Amino acid sequence: MVKQYTKNPVGAHYGTRGFLIQRFTAVVMAVYTIAAIVVIAMRRPAGYAGYKALFAGAFGLFTLLFLAALLYHAWIGVRDILMDYVKPTGVRLAFQFVVAAMLVFYFIWAAALFWGRWA
Amino acid sequence: MSSTPATRAAVRRPKYYDLSLAHLPPGGLASILHRVSGALLFFPGLPLLLWFLQSTLGSEEGYRRFAGLYAHPFVKVVLLAFVWAFAHHFFAGIRYLFLDMHIGIARSPERKSAIAVMVLGVLATIAVGVCIW
Numbered sequence: 001m002v003k004q005y006t007k008n009p010v011g012a013h014y015g016t017r018g019f020l021i022q023r024f025t026a027v028v029m030a031v032y033t034i035a036a037i038v039v040i041a042m043r044r045p046a047g048y049a050g051y052k053a054l055f056a057g058a059f060g061l062f063t064l065l066f067l068a069a070l071l072y073h074a075w076i077g078v079r080d081i082l083m084d085y086v087k088p089t090g091v092r093l094a095f096q097f098v099v100a101a102m103l104v105f106y107f108i109w110a111a112a113l114f115w116g117r118w119a
Numbered sequence: 120m121s122s123t124p125a126t127r128a129a130v131r132r133p134k135y136y137d138l139s140l141a142h143l144p145p146g147g148l149a150s151i152l153h154r155v156s157g158a159l160l161f162f163p164g165l166p167l168l169l170w171f172l173q174s175t176l177g178s179e180e181g182y183r184r185f186a187g188l189y190a191h192p193f194v195k196v197v198l199l200a201f202v203w204a205f206a207h208h209f210f211a212g213i214r215y216l217f218l219d220m221h222i223g224i225a226r227s228p229e230r231k232s233a234i235a236v237m238v239l240g241v242l243a244t245i246a247v248g249v250c251i252w
Contacts, residue, residue, distance in 0.1 A: 026216065027216070048179045052176065070165070074165065077157050077158075078158070081154065081158060106169060110169060110172075
């Protein structure tokens with residue numbers, strides 16, 4: 001008789017979700033990077049006024065979107081690094097907590113910087 | 120060499136670990152550099168980027184202060200280090216997207232693309248270096 005497999009398989013495709021989000025945010029950032037190089041090369045902002053004007057309008061909105069994608073991408077990447085090298089669970093969770101708190105703080109910071117700039 | 124297998128096995132030999140990165144295949148080197156560049160972009164890259172954006176967008180005075188800093192050769196070298204990290208992460212990341220789609224996973228194209236992304240990362244850094252110097 002075949003013994004029934006009773007162990008709970010790890011996770012509920014959390015890994016797959018992280019993998020897909022990592023790819024999706026990467027594509028968003030790659031598109032922004034190329035677009036940003038083209039926009040800056042075409043508009044050639046000069047001085048403080050030009051620099052500030054660059055972020056007024058759609059470019060400011062897309063910069064915030066880029067930063068949001070970057071922060072989520074950084075979370076998955078740094079979490080993977082911590083899972084690979086920091087083996088004691090408590091220490092790893094402490095590191096992960098600090099990283100997550102930093103990223104949330106960065107997101108609020110980025111949103112405060114760019115929110116409404118495109119209006 | 121004259122010892123028999125039995126006596127050789129009895130001798131405790133020191134373990135030899137060759138940690139030289141040169142023994143990594145190109146794909147492995149591109150991979151560890153992808154990780155190192157990603158970690159550098161997270162810290163200190165990310166807080167520096169936000170600090171830069173806040174200072175330069177916040178006031179004309181902050182913008183001028185950074186323009187002054189930018190004239191410093193050391194600042195340009197640091198900037199180029201981040202340019203390399205970003206460029207390598209960018210090109211190596213695009214390579215992974217293709218590998219995920221099972222494009223170029225045979226050994227020969229995999230090696231060539233790994234070398235290509237490392238070269239592209241350095242070339243992009245040199246190009247930006249020429250522009251800003």
